[in-house]
Amino acid sequence: MFNSSHSFSLTRIQRSIFSSYWSLSVYFKLTEPILGIVRKQNENDSHFRYSEDMGKTRRDVNTDVCIVGAGPHGLAATLLFERIDPSIRVVVLDQSNEWLKSWKKQFRQAEIATLRSPIVHHPSPDSFALDDFVKREDFPLSGLPYNPPTTEAFEAFCSEIINTSSIDDPVVAIPRSIRCEGDYVIIDSHAKTIHARYLIIASNPQQVIxxxxxxxxxxxxxxxxxxxxxxxxxxxxxxxxxxxxxxxxxxxxxxxxxxxxxxxxxxxxxxxxxxxxxxxTDPGWLGPKYLNNYYAETDAHRRIELAREARNGGxxxxxxxxxxxxxxxxxxxxxxxxxxxxxxxxxxxxxxxxxxxxxxxxxxxxxxxxxGTHSSLHAMECLRPFLHDITFIDGFPVTNNSLRLCEEPIYVMGRSATFALGPSAGNLWGATRAARRIASDITGVELITNGS
CATH class of the missing domain: 3.50.50.60 (FAD/NAD(P)-binding domain)
Known part of the structure; x- marks a missing residue:
């Protein structure tokens, strides 16, 4: 079984070389060869290779990464994998074949005209991309303190980064069962059977209170x-x-x-x-001011207590x-x-x-x-076989620092990542931070962008 402690590991020098090489490759639009060079240094790397006999029917889909959920968190992860290596295959499952459809519906139904998050938080790997977009397209500012983006501008921005990328539309499929066979996670749905090396739960399963x-x-x-x-x-x-x-x-x-x-x-x-x-949450929870002590806390119950105290209700x-x-x-x-x-x-x-x-x-x-609602991975019935041996504290799973849920290559995003990321895990800030940790664990590449 895959061991996240050594798979795709890079030395500090290798990471530095990759970072410099990647920056040049973006400039000359030569991204694809880079990970090929890094991968050759790991003789056990088979994570992006396929057996010819895997696809048995037209319903079967083989992929490197399967993401459940086409909201902001799933989008952030998909865009980051594309940025790291466009050859990584990503299949996203959702109730709709449209990115952010549920998110847009919720904002429309609640008649929310302005986001609460600052303009630097969004699904793109580039922190200042939304601010640049608003200025370039001359969208009106919200006029509120800290200048949060309007819902209209945010949606238009997300449409642009989706349309200018090479990512695929979500596949309309609701997972009915999940199992592991060899090196693959098998996700069965009414429409498709997905064979994936890695599975990411980004759908924010929850229950109303x-x-x-x-x-x-x-x-x-x-x-x-x-x-x-x-x-x-x-x-x-x-x-x-x-x-x-x-x-x-x-x-x-x-x-x-x-x-x-x-x-x-x-x-x-x-x-x-x-x-x-x-x-x-206080902005100090988005950086070292509070997170350094949070990450240093070794008592799992105390960590979750700190996260709850930081959010402190509505x-x-x-x-x-x-x-x-x-x-x-x-x-x-x-x-x-x-x-x-x-x-x-x-x-x-x-x-x-x-x-x-x-x-x-x-x-x-x-x-x-x-x-409100509370995060509940148990709300995903197909995931329950993997939850028996996982420690839950106040409904939050205790994951490793890479947001890996269990021995199998299954990761979580959103509020389910609170233990590892902190009280803002469910926000847009948490979307990009979770994407970085998971992508780094899977590829061995830690991408640092402007504004990081």
């Missing part, structure tokens, strides 16, 4: 919905309705503003006071807080901080009564749960 008081009524009627189900773009018949939004993070704030803009009366209910932060940036205050002044919004719902009962076919921890009762037309 439903408060205990809402479990009995969730989906009992259409009056209680989780944020992942709400399509604000097609919700136009709520004028005059009383809507309660449960939660105090940015998703809750977006739901609240959109409902108010559509003429609803809204009450936000938060378990604690509003948390005001520019970003969901928060909103100051500009969003100011916007909500304006709605409060108009009398259409009431924010109930340090309150919880204790029970709910249906008082008519289309109305609920919520009982609160302070004794108040509220009659409502709809309840929107912005209570």
């Amino acid at each position: 439903i408060p205990q008081w809402a479990e009995s009524i969730y989906h009992q009627t259409n009056l209680v919905q989780h944020s992942v189900e709400i399509d604000l773009a097609n919700t136009n018949d709520i004028a005059g309705q009383k809507i309660v939004v449960i939660g105090g993070g940015l998703t809750a704030a977006h739901l609240t503003r959109s409902a108010l803009d559509k003429g609803a009366l809204v009450e936000m209910i938060l378990r604690r006071p509003l948390q005001i932060r520019n970003f969901d 928060s909103i940036p100051p500009w969003m807080r100011d916007s909500l205050v304006d709605y409060e002044k108009d009398g259409n919004l009431k924010i109930r901080e340090s309150q919880e719902v204790t029970s709910a009962k249906l008082t008519s076919p289309d109305r609920y009564e919520l009982s609160l921890s302070d004794g108040d009762r509220i009659d409502v037309d709809q309840v929107w749960l912005a209570t």
